[in-house]
Amino acid sequence: MYVVIFVWGCGSNQSSVDALLKKPLDSLSIQQISNEIRKNPYNGELFMRRSELYYNNQLIDSAINDAIIATRLDSLKPEHFIKLSEMYLSKGNSEEAKNTLEKCNRINPDNDEVLVKIATIYFYVKDYKKTNENLDLAAGVNPHNAEMxxxxxxxxxxxxxxxxxxxxxxxxxENNPEYFEAFMMLGLINAELKDSIAIQYYNAAININAKDIQPYYNLAMFYQENNNVQKALAEYQFIIKNIDKSYIHAFFNQGYINMVYLDEFEKAISYFDSTLALKADYVEAVYNKGYCYEQLKNKAKAIEFYEQAKTIVPNFQLAIDGLNRLDKKK
Incomplete structure (x- = not known):
């Protein structure tokens, strides 16, 4: 009597899938994942992986189709539903995003991350009652959810x-010390209240993500709006030298500080020139050059730039007022 032993190839298939899923997404091609899907057509992780790659390549509809398949193959994985909902949101389809998450909540009840995502959608569509209801449900599941x-x-x-x-x-x-957006909001609100603790919060955001330009800019604006112009100028210079040498607002605001706070009109003009080199139709920069020349008693140049501002925005009131002022000085 012979014993026949069948050896199946699924082990090698699985190891091939595992190897592919461990690779960074940007090292993969759609064709690579598609080849693996043909061999493993019921693997939801592969479909979600290809979905993410489609999404990164701006093929949103294909990304959504694959994500839908992933949620059907792996319906017990809330992360698939969350990613699918985010794809719908990127297309402005908040209703489908909400439906996707609510379906997930029916299949996987009491998932605080899903409940917070549902609350977030209700918040953005301004249904604040539903927002609160879902946040309360999330808090009941996990009272330490930072996003909640x-x-x-x-x-x-x-x-x-x-x-x-x-x-x-x-x-x-407190629940997520790396929560960049929360530190930014704390900085923003306290800046509006003119509370110097805003500086601490913006610096905390910088420590989390030193490459993001926004906390540096917000910090500079806080200094500027609270008459600490030297620190503001230093922050704008830091942005240009270390973050983005073409950051137009840093050039414009340095011009504004020199014009309004320091009466350094020639220096202000040079910063507005740098601004206009980046965006030639920046009407406020054109007008400000005219204003600086007016303060320098160069009437012809002032008129030139006020007129130029009007060619960009015909009804630009500041330029009209400037021309009227100069006309009265005849």
């Missing part, structure tokens, strides 16, 4: 309840 506190903070900010907003953003950072 962040969305609650955004809800209070929308209602102009700054104290409650600050409290929730602080709780978000």
């Amino acid at each position: 506190f962040f969305i609650r903070g955004m809800l209070h900010r929308e209602k102009k309840e700054n104290k409650a907003a600050i409290l929730n953003f602080q709780k978000a950072t």
